[in-house]
Each structure stands twice: as structure tokens, then as C-alpha cells.
Amino acid sequence: MIFGVDGELHRRHFCIKKRHSTSVLQSSRRKPIESEENDMSQEQFTRKLLQIKDQNINNFKVLDESRDALRIYADLSYTLSVCPRCGKHEVVKNGYKTVNIRIPNVSERVAILILRKQRFLCKQCGHTQIAKITVVEPQHQISRNILHGITSSLTEDRTMTSIASQYNVSTNTVSRQLVALGKQTQPAYNGLPTAICIDEFRSTGNQMSFIAIDAQKHDLVAILPGRKNKEIKEFFLNHYDLKNRKKVTQVVMDFNAQYQSVIHEIFPNTNIVADNFHLVQMGLRSLNQTRVQVMKRFPKDTPEYRILKYYWRLYLMSYKDLEKSKTQWFSHLKDHYTQEQLVLKRIGLSEMFTSTYFSSHTIIEAIRNRDYIAFVKALGEVENVSPQLLTTLKTFIHKRQFIKNMTNCLLSNGPVEGVNRKFKQIKRTAYGYRNWTNFHYRIQIEFNIRVQKRGPIRK
Numbered sequence: 001m002i003f004g005v006d007g008e009l010h011r012r013h014f015c016i017k018k019r020h021s022t023s024v025l026q027s028s029r030r031k032p033i034e035s036e037e038n039d040m041s042q043e044q045f046t047r048k049l050l051q052i053k054d055q056n057i058n059n060f061k062v063l064d065e066s067r068d069a070l071r072i073y074a075d076l077s078y079t080l081s082v083c084p085r086c087g088k089h090e091v092v093k094n095g096y097k098t099v100n101i102r103i104p105n106v107s108e109r110v111a112i113l114i115l116r117k118q119r120f121l122c123k124q125c126g127h128t129q130i131a132k133i134t135v136v137e138p139q140h141q142i143s144r145n146i147l148h149g150i151t152s153s154l155t156e157d158r159t160m161t162s163i164a165s166q167y168n169v170s171t172n173t174v175s176r177q178l179v180a181l182g183k184q185t186q187p188a189y190n191g192l193p194t195a196i197c198i199d200e201f202r203s204t205g206n207q208m209s210f211i212a213i214d215a216q217k218h219d220l221v222a223i224l225p226g227r228k229n230k231e232i233k234e235f236f237l238n239h240y241d242l243k244n245r246k247k248v249t250q251v252v253m254d255f256n257a258q259y260q261s262v263i264h265e266i267f268p269n270t271n272i273v274a275d276n277f278h279l280v281q282m283g284l285r286s287l288n289q290t291r292v293q294v295m296k297r298f299p300k301d302t303p304e305y306r307i308l309k310y311y312w313r314l315y316l317m318s319y320k321d322l323e324k325s326k327t328q329w330f331s332h333l334k335d336h337y338t339q340e341q342l343v344l345k346r347i348g349l350s351e352m353f354t355s356t357y358f359s360s361h362t363i364i365e366a367i368r369n370r371d372y373i374a375f376v377k378a379l380g381e382v383e384n385v386s387p388q389l390l391t392t393l394k395t396f397i398h399k400r401q402f403i404k405n406m407t408n409c410l411l412s413n414g415p416v417e418g419v420n421r422k423f424k425q426i427k428r429t430a431y432g433y434r435n436w437t438n439f440h441y442r443i444q445i446e447f448n449i450r451v452q453k454r455g456p457i458r459k
Contacts, residue, residue, distance in 0.1 A: 050103060052135055054134045057074050058074065059074055061073040070112070071111075071114055072103075074113065074116070077131060078118070078131060080120045080131075083122035083124065083127055084129065085125055086122060086125040088125070097119055098116050098117075100112055102168055113135070113143070149166075153167075155445055156446075159431075179437075179438070185448045192221065195249065196212050196221060197213050197253075198211065198252070199253070200227045204225075210224040210226065210232055218415045220419075223440060225440075229261065229262040232266070233262050237266070246267070246268055246269050249270055250271055250273050251270050251273065252273045252275055252411045252413050254413060255278060271405045273402065274399060274403050277414060277417070279367045283389075284316050284364065286356075286392040287357065291353070293386070294350050295309055307346045318365060324340040325338065343357075355385050356389050359383075359389065360389055367403070370406065370407040375403065422446070426442055426443065426446065427439075
């Protein structure tokens, strides 16, 4: 009875020990599997973080031993069965070659991928080959992601030095990317718009260059290093046939440019349109020069001199925009006046100044309203004006057909002036350009490559 009990107890004890040993064995078998899964998941996380899609790169290991950069170690290996030279199936693995690849920064830290690339040897012909990778171009150390980032940064108003500092490359690398990208953004020369705005701008050094843009869409049509009529004519005749050039019916320009003689040779069916803003500027400049001439007749300590000097903006304002009822304090006169009183009080100092003031503003108002009848009427009523305004009016009379074309449309050189402002900003950011080709490439990249902007992603 006791033996039976002891035997039963012994059997129970044996079963418990057996179960315990089995569970320990099972747990010991599960640990390598779990650790292997953790290693695989960690590799996938590292691969996603570094944006590496090549599945042949494995065994990632990140070391943060130094402050200058994060170093990621990995292996590149796969099976190569056929020799690319002789075509025999006697290719064996023959060690590794370690290369350093620069990849985009991780958490504002410079990142270097230290990759062991598999070396293959053909026993038949002795040819040696290194495993190929898609992260970087052959025989290069800068990853494709960095090159894409440099391309995106070149579309922004940034210096090449700041771009090179961000992506851990030299300025020469950024310059090479600029040239390569600039060659891909050249215009196709497959057509011309119906309306064109032309102007000139200061490019490299003190050189003046020519620019033409689409008056409607504001796209670049031509950028030339020079502004001579011969260069402009050769460019359009060599790049566009007569059929395309006949499509241009309007060319907007100012009177400073001497392009009138060659425009009709290039575009047979075009009408030259005067720039509205330039005409207004010419009239106001003549009035301002007359004001300065009258001001210099008086001593500097007189009220007449102080009014004409310190309140010059009131004389350039349209008469209908002057305040006529509400007085304000004028510190240089130590008295209260309305703007109309102040202007009328001093234009009466000279009969010529009075006539110049009203005649110029009448003509300017007609130009702003694009009213050709009112413009011609104002020209006929001009009498006893200053020599400065008289010179401007002679130019208006000589170019009256261009002004008439301006009144029949809504075009102006405002878009091309905005483009010139962008050119100045590009030069200012780069502290000027000495090379016309690089300047031209940067203009083409910033104007022709559109990168969609998006706001911050918060969730």
C-alpha cells in the first residue's frame, strides 16, 4: 500500500520534472526564433528610416560612437550564377569590398553608410565583379537621395554653400548638379505666344541682357546674354520659323529700348504696345525735375524751399486724390493746411510750374485710364510748360501710335518687371554671378521646375 503510494508519488514527481524539462526546452527553442524576428523587424525599421529599398542589403548595425556622424554598417550580397564576361557557371564569392556612401541626414546628424559589397570571382576567366547597388550610381559615393535633395533645393532661393552644408557635400558637387539639371530645362522652341513682353536687365558684371516673356502666362520665352539687335534677330530667326513668328501680334516694350527697328523684321504681323507704367513714370519724372528747378530759386531757409523739398510726394499725387477738407499739421511750416491748399499755395510761385503741374497730371490721368481721345485732347491744350515736360511730350507725339495700341488693350510690362525683380533676388542671394551659363541655368531651374509646397504635417 505504501509502495503503491510511493510509486504513485514517484510517478507524479517524474511527470512534473518531465513537463518542466519540456517547457524549458520549448522556451529555449523559441528564443532564437523571437530574437531572429526582432532582428528582422529592426532591419526593416532601419531600412524604412534610411529609405533603402534594395532588399540585398542586410545586417544593419548603427554605431553612434562619435559626435560628427552616425555610421550605419551593412552588407550587400546576393547570388551570381553566370559570369557576365564569359557566360560560364563557375562564379564563386571572393570576399568583400568596403565603401563609404553618403546618405541624407538622420535627425540633423550626418549619416554615413559603410557597406560591405560582395566580390565575385569567375574561376574560368578570372574576371572579378563587385555586387551592384541601387542606392548609389556606379563608382559614386553620394546616394541618389542626396542628389534628389540637391535638385529640390536648387529650385529655392538658396546659396550653393548652404545646400552643400545641408547634404554633406562640396559646392562643386552642387555646381555639377546645377549644370546637369540646367541642361534638362532648356526650352523646346516649339512655338511662340501671341503677345510678348520684352525688356533688358543687368546680368553678369555690368553686362545688360535681353529677356522676353509670355504676356499672358508669364512664362520665359528667351533670355539672351546680350541686347544688341543683331543678337536678338539671329536668335529668333534661328530658333523659330516664319509661321511661328507670324503668330506674334503684340509686343510690349518701353521707350528706353531701341528695338523698334528690328521688331517688325522678326515678327511681321506685330503691333508695338507702349508700356503704361513707363509712360506714367516719364510724365512724373518731368514734373519732379520741374519742381526741383523751381525749388532751387529760393534760399534754403525760406518756407517756399521747405515746402517744395519736404512735401514733394504731394506734387506727384493725382490732384483728385489730394485731401481737400481735412487739415493736417505740417511740421516744417508749423501750421495746419489741407493737402490741396499746400499744393496750390506753392505751384502759384511760377506760372510755368502751374501749367506744368496741371498739364502733366491731365496727360498722366488719360494714360492711366487708357483713354486715347483724352490723351490727344490733353496734348492739344498744353501751353507754357517746362522744358523737361516739353521733351517728354515730344517723345509721346513721336510714339503716339504705340500709345494708341496701348489704349486698345490691357497689356503692360508689369510681368517682365516682376521677373526682373526675381533675377535681382537670385543675384543678391548668390552675391552675384561671374559665369553667364550658371546664372542662366539657375534662372531656368527656378522658373521652370515647380515643386509643390505643403504645410507642416501634424498628425
